Amino acid sequence: MDIFIAGRDFVRRDARLLESRLFATLFEDADPQGVVDALRGYQNADGGFGHGLEPDKRCPDSLALDVEVAFDTLLAAGARDDLMIRRAVDWLGLTANQDGAVSLCAPAVEDYPRAEHMTEWTYQPGLNPTAGLVGRLYKLGFEHPWREKAGAWCSAEVARGFPEDAHGMREVLEFLEHTDNVDLDRVRDWLPKLQWFRADAADPTYGVTPLSFAPTPDSFWRPLFTEAQLEAHLDRLLADQQPDGGWAITWEPPGPASTLAYRGIVTLGALRTLKAYNRL
Numbered sequence: 001m002d003i004f005i006a007g008r009d010f011v012r013r014d015a016r017l018l019e020s021r022l023f024a025t026l027f028e029d030a031d032p033q034g035v036v037d038a039l040r041g042y043q044n045a046d047g048g049f050g051h052g053l054e055p056d057k058r059c060p061d062s063l064a065l066d067v068e069v070a071f072d073t074l075l076a077a078g079a080r081d082d083l084m085i086r087r088a089v090d091w092l093g094l095t096a097n098q099d100g101a102v103s104l105c106a107p108a109v110e111d112y113p114r115a116e117h118m119t120e121w122t123y124q125p126g127l128n129p130t131a132g133l134v135g136r137l138y139k140l141g142f143e144h145p146w147r148e149k150a151g152a153w154c155s156a157e158v159a160r161g162f163p164e165d166a167h168g169m170r171e172v173l174e175f176l177e178h179t180d181n182v183d184l185d186r187v188r189d190w191l192p193k194l195q196w197f198r199a200d201a202a203d204p205t206y207g208v209t210p211l212s213f214a215p216t217p218d219s220f221w222r223p224l225f226t227e228a229q230l231e232a233h234l235d236r237l238l239a240d241q242q243p244d245g246g247w248a249i250t251w252e253p254p255g256p257a258s259t260l261a262y263r264g265i266v267t268l269g270a271l272r273t274l275k276a277y278n279r280l
Contacts (some may be wrong), residue, residue: 003238004280006245007271014246015264018042018053018073023268025077027275032079039073040084042066047087048095055112056253057105057260063093064102065122068129071136076272085142092133093146100150101125102133113254127157127175128168135174155179166197166208173213177220188224201232206250209233215269216276234279237270244261 011023018038024030035195042053049070057063067088096102105122127271131154137147161168169190176182191197198207211233214222221229239266240249246267253259274280 001243001245002242003241003274004271006241007247007267008245010267011264011271012123012243014244014260015268016261019264019268022073023271025079026268026272032077035073035077036081036084039070040069043084043087046094047091049088051174052261053265055258055265057109057112057118058115058254058258059109059112061106062095063105063109063127064092064095067092068133068136071133071140075136075139078118080140081140085137085140086144089137089142089144089146093144094148096130096146096150097125099125099153100146101127101130101153102150104129107214113258115251115253115258117251126168127154127163128165128171130154130171131158131175132171135171135176135178138178151175155181155251162187165195166212169194169273170208171214173205173221184223188220191224199229201229201236204250207237211237213257213275215273230277234274234277237274240280241270 008023010026011019015023018035021030021034021038025032042049042051044050044062046059046062049066050062051060051066052058053066054069067269070088071085074085092102100174103123103125105118107123109118109122130150134147134151134154137144154172158172158176163172175185192199196207198205198209201209210229212226213219214225214230240247245268246263249257249259249262249266271280
């Protein structure tokens with residue numbers, strides 16, 4: 001089975017329009033405006049993003065988690081729409097607490113199908129997703145009063161300590177790479193303490209791997225890992241491709257449509273990482 005062709009066919013057959021347009025931009029030189037146009041359908045009148053853009057909940061309401069996915073999509077496509085971004089950041093500023101922190105989700109998700117892990121913990125403002133959103137705005141080169149206020153809060157929080165789970169840590173690292181407060185040894189020493197960090201490529205369970213922190217060879221945080229670690233996880237990524245050409249997920253979304261949507265996301269992510277590391 002040709003890895004790329006099988007993955008491409010899976011995306012064409014089973015992925016959402018958004019991932020199909022992003023695939024075409026990344027691998028077939030399509031105009032990135034097509035990605036922006038597909039993304040526009042997920043933006044609400046209030047400026048935020050919803051409608052299950054992140055597929056673990058089918059809630060149409062604007063949620064910071066969906067805003068984060070929107071920013072990631074724009075960054076991946078190399079696309080730019082300042083009005084789209086500004087409207088989203090204005091929404092973040094309106095929904096943030098007095099310190100500028102935002103929560104992943106809101107109680108509105110309870111009225112719609114959602115994965116079991118989408119519970120009350122996602123309603124609490126925190127470094128996940130605030131730090132990640134601020135970091136992505138720096139990558140986008142987009143200035144905004146909310147970015148500065150939230151960034152100051154993130155700096156104070158990180159000074160008090162790192163998160164205890166790998167998802168939160170990944171958000172913090174998105175932020176830290178745009179600051180002068182980078183201590184690689186401190187980060188490296190903390191990684192083994194993180195819940196959900198999957199350092200061992202042979203471990204088949206759910207987790208955040210080194211490739212999540214360093215998805216390309218020029219990633220800021222690549223020095224955290226040895227070549228042997230990264231190569232082992234790349235080997236595992238290749239081995240995990242399924243007979244249908246896509247990559248599987250290790251959690252339960254709220255239904256078949258969400259499962260296929262997430263498989264499209266992770267399949268495209270796998271192809272991007274394998275291409276970046278010259279493993280296709």
